[in-house]
Amino acid sequence: MNWKSVILAAGLATFGVGAVLAQQTGGTLTIRLNSDIRATDGLNRDGNTDMVMHHIFETLVAYKDDLTIGPLLAESWTLSDDGRTYTFTLREGARFHNGAPVTAQDVIWNWDRRVAAGSDWFCNPYFDGTQGLKVESITATDDRTVVFTINEPNALFLAQLANIQCNGWVAHPDSMSADGTWNTEAPIGSGPFRMGEWKRGQYLQLERFADYVPLKTPMSGYAGDRTAYVDAVRFLTVPDTAAAESALYAGQIDVLPDLEPANIGEAEKNGAAIVTGDGLGFQVLLVQTDDPLLSDVRMRKAIIQAIDFEQIAKLRSSGLSSFNPSMVPNASTFFDESFLNWPRYDVAAAKALLAEAGYKNQPITIQTNTRYQNMYEVAVVAQAMLQAAGINAQLEVLDWATQLDNYSNGKFQLQSFSYSPRLDPSLLYGVFLGDKATDASAQWENPAAMDLYIRSTKEADPQARQNLFRELHGLLVEDLAVMGLMYVPLVDAVSKSVNGYTVWPGGRTRAWGVSKVN
Amino acid sequence: MLRFLLTRILSAIPTMLIVTMAIFALMRIIPGDPAALMLGDMAQPGQLEELRARMGLDKPLPVQFATWLGNVLTGDFGKSTATGEAVLPLIFERFSVSATVVLVAVLFASLIAVPAGMIAAWRQNRLSDVMIVGTATLFLSIPSFWLGLMLLTIFGLWLGWLPVVGYVSVADNLGDGLLYLIMPVMTLVMVEAGAITRMARASTIEVARLEYITHARAKGLSERAVMWRHAFRNAFAPTWTLIGLILGSLLANIAVTETVFTIPGLGRMLIDGIFARDYPVVQGCMLFIAFLYVAVNLLVDLIYPLLDPRVTA
Numbered sequence: 001m002n003w004k005s006v007i008l009a010a011g012l013a014t015f016g017v018g019a020v021l022a023q024q025t026g027g028t029l030t031i032r033l034n035s036d037i038r039a040t041d042g043l044n045r046d047g048n049t050d051m052v053m054h055h056i057f058e059t060l061v062a063y064k065d066d067l068t069i070g071p072l073l074a075e076s077w078t079l080s081d082d083g084r085t086y087t088f089t090l091r092e093g094a095r096f097h098n099g100a101p102v103t104a105q106d107v108i109w110n111w112d113r114r115v116a117a118g119s120d121w122f123c124n125p126y127f128d129g130t131q132g133l134k135v136e137s138i139t140a141t142d143d144r145t146v147v148f149t150i151n152e153p154n155a156l157f158l159a160q161l162a163n164i165q166c167n168g169w170v171a172h173p174d175s176m177s178a179d180g181t182w183n184t185e186a187p188i189g190s191g192p193f194r195m196g197e198w199k200r201g202q203y204l205q206l207e208r209f210a211d212y213v214p215l216k217t218p219m220s221g222y223a224g225d226r227t228a229y230v231d232a233v234r235f236l237t238v239p240d241t242a243a244a245e246s247a248l249y250a251g252q253i254d255v256l257p258d259l260e261p262a263n264i265g266e267a268e269k270n271g272a273a274i275v276t277g278d279g280l281g282f283q284v285l286l287v288q289t290d291d292p293l294l295s296d297v298r299m300r301k302a303i304i305q306a307i308d309f310e311q312i313a314k315l316r317s318s319g320l321s322s323f324n325p326s327m328v329p330n331a332s333t334f335f336d337e338s339f340l341n342w343p344r345y346d347v348a349a350a351k352a353l354l355a356e357a358g359y360k361n362q363p364i365t366i367q368t369n370t371r372y373q374n375m376y377e378v379a380v381v382a383q384a385m386l387q388a389a390g391i392n393a394q395l396e397v398l399d400w401a402t403q404l405d406n407y408s409n410g411k412f413q414l415q416s417f418s419y420s421p422r423l424d425p426s427l428l429y430g431v432f433l434g435d436k437a438t439d440a441s442a443q444w445e446n447p448a449a450m451d452l453y454i455r456s457t458k459e460a461d462p463q464a465r466q467n468l469f470r471e472l473h474g475l476l477v478e479d480l481a482v483m484g485l486m487y488v489p490l491v492d493a494v495s496k497s498v499n500g501y502t503v504w505p506g507g508r509t510r511a512w513g514v515s516k517v518n
Numbered sequence: 519m520l521r522f523l524l525t526r527i528l529s530a531i532p533t534m535l536i537v538t539m540a541i542f543a544l545m546r547i548i549p550g551d552p553a554a555l556m557l558g559d560m561a562q563p564g565q566l567e568e569l570r571a572r573m574g575l576d577k578p579l580p581v582q583f584a585t586w587l588g589n590v591l592t593g594d595f596g597k598s599t600a601t602g603e604a605v606l607p608l609i610f611e612r613f614s615v616s617a618t619v620v621l622v623a624v625l626f627a628s629l630i631a632v633p634a635g636m637i638a639a640w641r642q643n644r645l646s647d648v649m650i651v652g653t654a655t656l657f658l659s660i661p662s663f664w665l666g667l668m669l670l671t672i673f674g675l676w677l678g679w680l681p682v683v684g685y686v687s688v689a690d691n692l693g694d695g696l697l698y699l700i701m702p703v704m705t706l707v708m709v710e711a712g713a714i715t716r717m718a719r720a721s722t723i724e725v726a727r728l729e730y731i732t733h734a735r736a737k738g739l740s741e742r743a744v745m746w747r748h749a750f751r752n753a754f755a756p757t758w759t760l761i762g763l764i765l766g767s768l769l770a771n772i773a774v775t776e777t778v779f780t781i782p783g784l785g786r787m788l789i790d791g792i793f794a795r796d797y798p799v800v801q802g803c804m805l806f807i808a809f810l811y812v813a814v815n816l817l818v819d820l821i822y823p824l825l826d827p828r829v830t831a
């Protein structure tokens with residue numbers, strides 16, 4: 001070690017700047033979007049829109065890496081003894097991009113705006129009593145304290161406040177134009193990045209908010225420290241995946257989210273780094289239990305035993321994920337081995353069940369699409385396995401819009417499908433459970449399961465909730481109403497010039513905590 | 519000329535009306551619900567019906583059609599169901615991008631292919647003819663998306679000379695804009711030049727066999743004079759028609775090239791609109807494209823007499 005190294009090491013030890021040196025500041029981080037965002041008002045949304053907006057805005061609380069709830073715009077909160085009153089303390093030093101401090105009144109203004117949006121805000125049913133939980137009042141006791149009162153104790157209140165798709169973030173009232181409409185081009189948030197230039201169909205650029213005061217708690221999921229290191233983030237719209245991969249290899253894109261696992265080798269060969277993690281997108285084979293043929297649980301069990309789900313999961317994810325038929329993801333703190341209980345692959349048993357059910361080679365159609373390669377490939381392999389077991393499985397390849405329409409109307413026998421991430425098992429159970437007579441998109445009709453699901457949304461104790469989920473899974477094993485395959489792993493490719501980029505189960509790309517290496 | 523123009527414009531009206539009905543009907547025939555697509559797998563019970571009602575999709579189809587047509591006649595093409603933006607300004611904005619790429623590509627393709635086709639005809643059955651026809655056929659056979667990806671790989675990835683993705687308007691930055699235009703224009707030039715070359719060659723050969731050419735040769739004119747003065751000008755007229763058709767067709771069908779090169783043009787907007795079942799966007803784009811076809815063909819017909827004196831307007 002020469003004298004310069006000694007001085008440098010001493011300097012680092014004295015000032016503790018190792019972390020700062022590890023994360024250089026400056027530069028522009030370019031992230032691929034497969035389609036442009038829809039709007040900036042948080043009401044007209046899709047997955048890309050949510051992800052970009054959560055860089056500009058902050059919710060009171062947010063999901064952490066372990067899918068529990070952590071602080072963000074609220075640095076702390078307390079819950080009253082009766083479980084109905086949540087008191088949030090806003091983060092000290094939190095400011096909007098126009099310099100104004102974030103106040104409790106701003107939180108109330110945003111809440112009122114969303115409630116007033118009625119059905120335009122698709123999350124209103126989560127808070128208006130339709131599904132049990134009702135926000136009865138929201139008040140400010142001082143500039144930094146906001147109090148929510150709900151109708152009854154609810155385990156999902158914080159989870160719904162943090163719900164990424166709900167976009168329940170806090171904007172400055174000046175985000176509205178003079179005519180009272182949302183100013184799409186210049187929304188004002190309090191996040192680590194501020195709105196920059198938006199060239200529709202091309203790119204949306206965010207600029208680092210220099211006055212951002214982060215939390216002291218470490219970055220975890222969408223919660224905690226959101227310090228930005230890059231000067232700008234450019235979300236570049238590249239619809240074609242092959243072109244996006246070429247752009248990554250040519251150095252024009254820094255982060256390429258959702259790389260096909262099969263392309264990992266190619267990406268590495270071209271110098272990209274691969275970042276992987278457990279995901280929450282639930283890939284399934286949907287089964288129509290109202291179908292005359294498939295209403296017989298023996299037929300459903302035969303189908304399950306005729307398909308080697310474990311092998312498909314392994315192949316489809318290149319070994320990054322594993323078979324999980326339950327609605328409790330591997331990344332969840334509630335998950336344990338009991339949720340893997342499921343009829344195993346056994347062709348002989350499947351054939352015996354088919355005979356017992358009186359199956360006479362009637363065709364069974366699997367609907368899929370080619371827009372989402374994962375759905376298509378699973379359908380193709382499942383068809384082959386079903387045919388090998390003596391089931392007359394047919395493939396029906398539709399365009400995505402048609403398949404989704406069929407899903408919404410329950411018009412299918414089997415459908416290869418994938419659900420967007422739900423960050424709490426109750427939210428996922430809520431998607432599947434329902435009454436098909438009133439909701440054609442419901443997949444699982446079972447009053448006992450519905451009762452357990454409702455209890456799981458109200459129960460606050462984690463252990464008790466886990467037990468409820470176990471009971472729910474037990475009922476699912478009896479009904480076999482949904483054929484879960486796996487939770488799609490997160491596979492992002494990043495250029496070697498990117499430092500500090502990580503993925504988290506929520507799956508949304510994060511540009512904070514990331515730097516560009518010169 | 520004026521009468522011709524008026525006749526053509528009036529005859530375009532029923533065409534456009536039929537087109538509007540066909541577009542509207544086709545969009546409603548294909549399965550897929552725009553409201554379901556907007557909500558995705560997040561839809562709560564009852565929300566789908568509410569959204570459908572807000573989008574006017576619960577009304578009878580004739581009412582929906584009459585409303586849309588009535589609005590279109592007043593210049594209101596509606597708002598995108600996906601983004602909420604007004605459709606007509608969006609069409610103009612995206613069309614300007616597509617038009618830039620297409621016009622430059624067709625210009626270059628014509629400048630290369632017309633002389634090449636005529637030279638091939640002049641040197642019929644010689645080595646230069648075989649080479650030109652062979653190259654034209656090769657380019658004609660290559661799918662544009664594959665050619666685009668190959669150019670991306672070679673010039674963008676391997677050589678690193680040209681940007682792989684993104685778009686900069688030449689109006690915003692001439693230098694960067696031209697840089698981003700090179701590969702998409704090259705793709706279109708290579709594909710379309712093949713067709714133009716073959717047409718130019720075929721029509722030149724056809725003209726060269728006519729009696730007045732034989733007569734010119736019999737007068738003792740040199741082959742060069744025969745071709746330049748008599749054959750090429752008359753042979754260009756059919757090629758011009760093809761160029762017009764290609765121009766109209768490319769303006770409508772540039773979506774693949776726009777997708778590969780990330781160009782935010784009209785074609786990509788249309789494709790995105792179809793996938794999203796964004797009825798106002800798709801209907802607006804299709805109507806605009808139909809109008810373009812009519813306008814380009816009318817323009818070609820108006821220019822035709824200038825190229826071929828035998829044809830009068």
